[in-house]
Amino acid sequence: MAEGVRESSTSQLMAERAYVYIRDQIVTVGIPPGSPVDEEKLMRELGVGRTPVREALKRLSVERLVTVYPRRGTFASEIQLDDELWLTEVRVPLEGLAADRAARRASAKERRTLERLSEDITREIAGGADMLPLVLLDAEIHRAVYRAAHNPYLESTLTTYLNLGMRIWFHRLSRLPDLSPHVLDQREVIAAILERDGDLARRTAEDHLQGCSHSIRSNA
Incomplete structure (x- = not known):
């Protein structure tokens, strides 16, 4: 059980780190409004797998910083x-x-x-x-x-x-x-x-x- 708790904690930490990194990239327009979010590039920059990145993007979608289009991908939300x-x-x-x-x-x-x-x-x-x-x-x-x-x-x-x-x-x-x-x-x-x-x-x-x-x- 202790091993499972450690794995869960590590996973949460990776997802949080991914969230903060991607959020800051979007907020500071390092990823410009309307631009696609390159998951593979983010995975390389963060040194994590796909799951933490996708969990971070789900949170950012709820916060309106990214927009997900079915069959098209995830994009930094436009600014009006x-x-x-x-x-x-x-x-x-x-x-x-x-x-x-x-x-x-x-x-x-x-x-x-x-x-x-x-x-x-x-x-x-x-x-x-x-x-x-x-x-x-x-x-x-x-x-x-x-x-x-x-x-x-x-x-x-x-x-x-x-x-x-x-x-x-x-x-x-x-x-x-x-x-x-x-x-x-x-x-x-x-x-x-x-x-x-x-x-x-x-x-x-x-x-x-x-x-x-x-x-x-x-x-x-």
Whole structure:
């Protein structure tokens, strides 16, 4: 039985590693929207068999990052500008809820992490950081807030939406305006959380996301 448990654990680890790798390839448009997903290539890059790759693709299909066409194969999902509007429409109230709950529930360790991330924003922008590290830092802050909300359903849902939203950012990165003012807004979100002001955290989180969305759609 112990051997079977070890094999199952190893299989789950391989599937998770495959999922993270393929997800990141799609989110950062390393696999461009509409492109076929080459299972054989992914198997070689990951050093795994077909099963972990296919399990990962099933998860990514549920998360709308890949689209499966019978008898044609699996493709990175297309991106439409309307996707950003629809995502923002559902993300705004949930992001606000996560920030509110983080303000009320964050542990001491999570609060220290958020404080460090706030300092990272100041350092990156003062150093003239390119768009890419700013986008990645913004995403890291969102994930830290989701964890600090201590609601696994909220965290799971928002992480899925964040991945979809980041993919749009990466797809349009060369055409986006300077987003550093919007990333700076995250310091206000973090400050409200650290002050345990749930109402203010909710408002600033919602304003941050709406501001980013407006900038993206204004430069379509």
